[in-house]
Amino acid sequence: MSPLVKKSTGEFEEFDEQKLRRSLKHAGAIPSEIAKIIQQIRPLIHEGISTKRIFNHSFRLLRRYSQECARNYSLKKAIFELGPSGFLFEKYVAEVFKAKGFKVKVGVVKKGCCVKHEVDIIASRPDKTIYVECKFHNHPNRKNDVKTALYINSRFLDLKNNKANEFDEFYLVSNTLFSKDAVKYADCVGVKLLGINSSYGDDIQAIVNKYHLHPITSLQSLKKKHIHALMSREIVLAKSLLKQKKTLFELGLDEMEIKQVFSEIKNVRRSYE
Amino acid sequence: MSPLVKKSTGEFEEFDEQKLRRSLKHAGAIPSEIAKIIQQIRPLIHEGISTKRIFNHSFRLLRRYSQECARNYSLKKAIFELGPSGFLFEKYVAEVFKAKGFKVKVGVVKKGCCVKHEVDIIASRPDKTIYVECKFHNHPNRKNDVKTALYINSRFLDLKNNKANEFDEFYLVSNTLFSKDAVKYADCVGVKLLGINSSYGDDIQAIVNKYHLHPITSLQSLKKKHIHALMSREIVLAKSLLKQKKTLFELGLDEMEIKQVFSEIKNVRRSYE
Known part of the structure; x- marks a missing residue:
């Protein structure tokens, strides 16, 4: 035994x-x-x-x-640390679409056929427009169940039934897994899913590595209080800091500390190239 | 001030x-x-x-x-006391449909076009078949928001898209109110809502009065421990006790106490006639 x-x-x-x-x-x-x-x-x-x-x-x-597993593991953790509200996760997902060449708008209210809906992200590129719904969970075991996929699809249909809304795809993006039934249903009705370490289609992990979209919460050389201060200024990407030297000075970091942070950001990038 | x-x-x-x-x-x-x-x-x-x-x-x-307001108020409270799980509320709603001449089945798993769904109640009568989804909330201020109505409609569409399922109406029944948007959306897509003191369509209150469907939790002459014992035997209607004298004896009530309970049940009924 x-x-x-x-x-x-x-x-x-x-x-x-x-x-x-x-x-x-x-x-x-x-x-x-x-x-x-x-x-x-x-x-x-x-x-x-x-x-x-x-x-x-x-x-x-x-x-x-395994360096790659380690990266997956810490990315997932760093994205959780963008919580507890889902607001910065939305900003982060918007960055993912921006990196793929989309122009993005966050939190847009659109009329459906029956009622109004707040669309978390509208991502447009000359070839297509995507409506995105984000689901942020604070617990890694909290899966997106079929109810979420069902509700998302009704929202999608209601928006689609108003001819004034022109979009080609509807995405559900989450920081946790989708249940088997949610995947089956979304696949069946044509709602696209985007998650971390998902076994189907796109995967945030791959996009993050390709476009260096490491969240600010993944930085080891910054103190927690500084990370929180930057998050309250809605900065979600580590690499954005490279253009924010002044902000880091304002937070009280000295030249040496800033150098360390920049060096970490550049090193993470280099390790994927 | x-x-x-x-x-x-x-x-x-x-x-x-x-x-x-x-x-x-x-x-x-x-x-x-x-x-x-x-x-x-x-x-x-x-x-x-x-x-x-x-x-x-x-x-x-x-x-x-106001006697009538008092009744409304106590009915709502008595239905809450069928909780905390939603199981007895489902049984109770099944009784509502039974009273209206339907044959009912509770908790039936049905294949939709994409995935399987558990239908809380299937109510059939020669003229129509209704699929019912029950939402029980433990807090009176917890409204059924538009998300619930959206998810219910997707479930309804997925079931409808499987030709093997033949039904005419889809109901969402709850012990609390529906948000304005939920009402607007349900009305627009054809999902029927049934609530307590609702300002539209059917109202549980009216049906309860018409068919004497007072929940067992509304009885004042029974001790709480006896009500809970009867609930654990899945008895939800006060009037069912009129055929359960043996059960009441088993719970330890004497002839006098049973007489009081029966008298209360008959009096409530009479007060509506």
């Missing part, structure tokens, strides 16, 4: 190695990495250890083995 | 007589009753009194003046 481990709910269950394997695979680890991690984790499992500790330890090992 | 009164959020605001008038009107009071109540409430308003106390007191007075 495997040792009993403590779940986040306070309940105990037998340690399940398969579950750990699955979560590592889900985070992007390849089989050889999973094998190495499991080998190092096994001796640490003892009666009463919390599952949280097991997972934290495993992910620390994973970061050591 | 009016005295400052304490809101449920802990904040203070100036006492607003108009607000109290509106809430009494909303509960069904007529102008002469409102005038009398306000006159009696005015001397009680002092700095720091809670709005909750003001409203409770006003409603006690309202119940004294």
Whole structure:
């Protein structure tokens, strides 16, 4: 019998190695990495250890083995830190579309056929116009369920039924996963989904790497209070700081500290090139 | 300046007589009753009194003046007491449709065109079949917003798009109010709404009075523990008890107590006839 481990709910269950394997695979680890991690984790499992500790330890090992998984993992975390409200996530998603050559407007009220709707982002490019709905969750396990996809599609249909609205695609973008049914339904009705580490279509992670859209919350060389001060000025991208030297001075950083921050931003960029 | 009164959020605001008038009107009071109540409430308003106390007191007075308002008010409260889960509310709504001559099935999983959906109630009568979605809220101020109506309509369309499902109407039934936009949207797309004291179409209150569908939670002559025991046996209607004498004996009630309960049930019925 495997040792009993403590779940986040306070309940105990037998340690399940398969579950750990699955979560590592889900985070992007390849089989050889999973094998190495499991080998190092096994001796640490003892009666009463919390599952949280097991997972934290495993992910620390994973970061050591795989640079890309580490990046995925920290990107996801950095995007959560744009919360707790969804406002900066919307600004961040707007940057994602901007990077892809769209002009964006945020928080636009549009008349549908029956009622008015606030469209989080309208992204337009000569070839197409996209309406975007953003769903920010504060908990990584909070999936976007089929109800969200159902409601988004009704909104989309109501907007579409007013001929004054001309758009080609309707996106649902979230910082967490979509349930199986949500994916199935969205696929069936033609709502596009965009998430992190999603197993279908576009993936924020890939776009972030391609266009260097690292959130400001991913910077290690900035103090938390400075990150919050910059967020309150609606700055969401790390690279935006390269043009904001004056703001950093205003926050009280000295020449040396600013140099460190700029160097981190440039290094992250270089590591992907 | 009016005295400052304490809101449920802990904040203070100036006492607003108009607000109290509106809430009494909303509960069904007529102008002469409102005038009398306000006159009696005015001397009680002092700095720091809670709005909750003001409203409770006003409603006690309202119940004294208007039998019908009192009934509305207690029905709403009794339906809340079927919670906290929405399960017994579904059973209760099923009874409403049964009373109107429908055969009902509760919690049926149906395939839509894209995904499966659980339909809370399927009500069929020779002339029509209705699919019903129930929304139970534990807080009276929690309105059903347009998102709920949007999601319900997508579900309805997905079910409709599978030719195997034959139904004529789609209902959204709730124990709380619907937002203006929810009403506007539902009306526009053809989803029927059924609520308590709703200002449009059908109203649970009227049906309850017509068919004597008083919830078991409205009985004053039963102890709370007995009501809960009966609820755990999925008994939701007061009048069902008339055929459940044996159950009441099993719960420990004596002949005298049962007589009192039966008399209350018959009296409520008589008071509407």
